[in-house]
């Protein structure tokens with residue numbers, strides 16, 4: 547059973563420190579819910595684990611068993627068994643979705659998959675996801691609806707069979723029925739022993755996939771690493787208890803950011 551171990555991870559983007567000492571451990575077979583206020587570093591963490599070039603790691607380590615993940619390129623990390631379903635998947639005009647998927651499957655296997663085998667796999671996965679097959683034959687994510695893009699991330703997960711799958715707000719943009727379909731697929735993948743790091747702001751998806759732990763990221767650090775009961779608590783009462791009970795101030799910078807975003811909309815005018 548493989549384990550991903552993150553120790554004292556610091557990372558910055560464009561010279562601004564976002565992750566300020568993350569400690570986190572996840573093994574295959576576990577499902578860890580990641581929560582936290584907007585802008586506190588959740589997506590940054592997953593992107594850093596996957597090796598996104600925008601982020602610079604300034605301190606700390608990430609090991610997958612005895613392998614130093616930070617020394618690997620993104621494709622090497624994928625071959626190791628790490629996977630990221632992105633919060634905002636990119637549109638790549640001109641790259642056919644099925645060609646992309648097949649290239650990714652081949653990059654992970656010792657010998658290339660036959661056309662017949664690949665289409666059998668693709669057909670089964672798209673049916674399970676209740677996804678129109680024509681999405682597989684179009685340009686990658688180009689013109690896909692928000693929900694279609696998210697389903698396509700899960701399609702990649704099904705074909706790539708990672709050891710640890712990281713899903714960044716996979717439920718945003720999915721309609722109620724689609725959340726159920728995606729949760730059914732995640733449950734099947736959980737049975738196969740995959741580990742999941744799942745970011746979401748809502749309890750609905752977590753109710754369906756039953757995480758084993760909840761991790762709350764505040765100010766670029768892990769404020770809570772505890773049982774799944776925190777999910778319900780946060781859903782019902784928000785993050786205030788982190789300040790009142792744990793004495794952790796939710797950083798001013800993020801609060802200011804929220805003020806700015808409210809200030810820039812018409813609501814402020816109507817409140818005046």
Ligand SMILES: Nc1ncnc2c1ncn2[C@@H]1O[C@H](COP(=O)(O)OP(=O)(O)OP(=O)(O)O)[C@@H](O)[C@H]1O
Pocket residue numbers: 559560562564582583584585586587588589590591633
């Ligand atoms: N290029 C950049 N320059 C400065 N700050 C940046 C840059 N890119 C990202 N950030 C900031 O990094 C912080 C963390 O972003 P991140 O996407 O990790 O947040 P998050 O916890 O995933 O939030 P959400 O719940 O809204 O998805 C944010 O305040 C964001 O504005």
Ligand SMILES: [Mg+2]
Pocket residue numbers: 588589590633714
């Ligand atoms: Mg995010």
